[in-house]
Amino acid sequence: MNDRTRGDLGINNDDKGSDNSSPDFSDFKPRSQPPSPSTEPVERPALETGFTTRHAPPAPPKVDGRSLRSSNRTTQLNIAVSPETKERFWSLAQAAGVQTGEDFLKRLMDGFVGV
Numbered sequence: 699m700n701d702r703t704r705g706d707l708g709i710n711n712d713d714k715g716s717d718n719s720s721p722d723f724s725d726f727k728p729r730s731q732p733p734s735p736s737t738e739p740v741e742r743p744a745l746e747t748g749f750t751t752r753h754a755p756p757a758p759p760k761v762d763g764r765s766l767r768s769s770n771r772t773t774q775l776n777i778a779v780s781p782e783t784k785e786r787f788w789s790l791a792q793a794a795g796v797q798t799g800e801d802f803l804k805r806l807m808d809g810f811v812g813v
Contacts, residue, residue, distance in 0.1 A: 761788035771800065 744750075779787070791802035 758785075758789060761785070761792050771798075775803075 787799070787802070791799060794802055794805065796802045796805065
């Protein structure tokens with residue numbers, strides 16, 4: 699047996715009573731939203747002391763090499779590079795306006811040998 703009793707909610711809802719009316723909630727008012735915090739008290743001292751926010755520079759857009767692929771490629775060239783080198787390669791390829799990594803690699807090789 700459970701000897702615990704329920705806490706009183708302050709609602710007169712007696713199961714034994716013959717009155718099946720629901721409790722009166724007409725005085726119930728919803729809570730108002732808390733005011734949004736103002737940044738004014740923080741901004742003034744920051745400006746007076748010369749403090750500026752430290753935001754990182756925006757990251758360059760990522761280039762997905764798959765979007766530059768074409769068909770008729772039968773051999774794959776795999777080289778191990780750092781993530782920064784890979785990102786730099788695809789960013790330069792996109793800036794050069796080439797459609798594939800192969801086209802950009804050909805340009806690089808031609809420039810290296812002086813063609």
